[in-house]
Amino acid sequence: MYFIAAIIAFGVLILIHELGHFTMAKLNGVVVEEFAIGMGPKLFSIKGKQTQYSIRILPFGGYVKMLGDQEKSDDPGAFNNKSPLQRLSIVIAGPVMNLILAIVLYSVIGSLGGFHLPIVDKTVPSSPAEAAGIKSGDQLISINGSRILTWEDFAVGVGLAKDKPINLTVKQEGTLKKYTLQSIVDKETKTRIVGVYPTAVTSPTILQSIGYGFRETISMIKQVFISFKILFTGGASINDVGGPVTIIKITRQAAIAGLIPLLTIVAFLSSQLGILNLVPFPALDGSYVLVCLYEIVTGKAVDENKVSFINTIGFTILMAFMVLIIIKDIVLPVNF
Structure with missing residues (x-):
């Protein structure tokens, strides 16, 4: 039961993230072809009026497939035909939703447990x-x-x-x-x-709890940069890096410990997911943000074929890294 709770909690993080992209895409009149939670083969799907909603077998990611986000389209509802500002709002909405979720959860944690x-x-x-x-x-x-x-x-x-x-x-x-x-x-x-x-x-007011939610989220964002510094200066090894398997194990342990520990780990992961996705690495939201900002500032369009090619390479690197981390998780599992 606790393992299922961990999977659901992890899925909520992905759902909120992708829902941000999906909502802003719809508000900007972009055709969304698929809204997927999970990766790999489909477990099941439902076809809506315009969008296919699917659940996939691996609960380690998700995506919103938009018309014109990979290849050019002449359709006015295509992602590539929207203004840089519209595309920026769509791309940044996912990470922003994760940060908002973190603030909300930390506020609830503060209200419940002080x-x-x-x-x-x-x-x-x-x-x-x-x-x-x-x-x-x-x-x-x-x-x-x-x-x-x-x-x-x-x-x-x-x-x-x-x-x-x-x-x-x-x-x-x-x-x-x-x-x-x-x-x-x-x-x-x-x-x-x-x-x-x-x-x-011990008995905070609503405003005190909300203030705590904001401060704690900012603190967690700071921890991301501290972790990067430690990792890139040799202060940590590959054994200190955990992948999806480790995350689910830790979330399961939090679920066993109670509601507040579970909410705390979900809030922490949500803040990390939000800020890490803004890193300007190819295939992450941050790289698209960088492209949109460049177009807004310069008024010049970036070659979409080149961007797509670079993102494909970035995605391949990320997937290879993910596979290595999952293997590491299995070979060197976290002990509890």
Whole structure:
């Protein structure tokens, strides 16, 4: 049952993403030939007035096939005959929908379970924080130059610093103060800490929950870029990269743990899916966004045959990478 819940949760992310593309395509008068959830052979399909709606066997993706999105068409309802601004709105709608979903889910999570603010509730006796002079009520502003919006931002910053000195800026009684302190390893959790407890909001208002939803989503977006930096600077290996199999396993574990853990992992994945799709790599939404922006700024049309060829290469690379990651997931599975 929990495995099915994980598949459904993963499917919702894809559905929301593709629904964004589909809705904006319809609003812009584009003919949508197929709306597919999943990849590979069709399990079943329903033919609408203009669009075929299908569920495919592999729950690892989806697509909206529009007239004129791969080959030129003279039909006024073709994607290629729409203005750059119209095409941009269609392409960007998928990632935007994922980011909106993340905000909504984090808002619900905050409303149901409360959340922590990056404000010091108390310090641990004899801890680095107490020794430095950090006090109850101090607002954590930045860590090693990175803005702190959520408690998670602070915790991640402490972890990334490892055994190096931490430059922390706090607002203490209305005045900005800077501290340099050294983290220590917690004996129980084996994670790095400086010895501060966050302020808990246990019964947030609707506006507080929505604010938390926005802040948490922004924080998750920041984590994407931090992850890229770690990956490309050699701080992570291929064993740290998880594919669809790993994602579904983790989602299943979250479902077993309860509603809030499940919503948390779905919100996290939705924010990641939204921002990663905006990366300007061929075949991703980000590459189409780049093309549309170029045409809007320069007023010049890009050769669609060249774009299609480049995207085909990009798609092939992505699929090859996906296959390797899935093999890695199976050969080196995540243990629970």
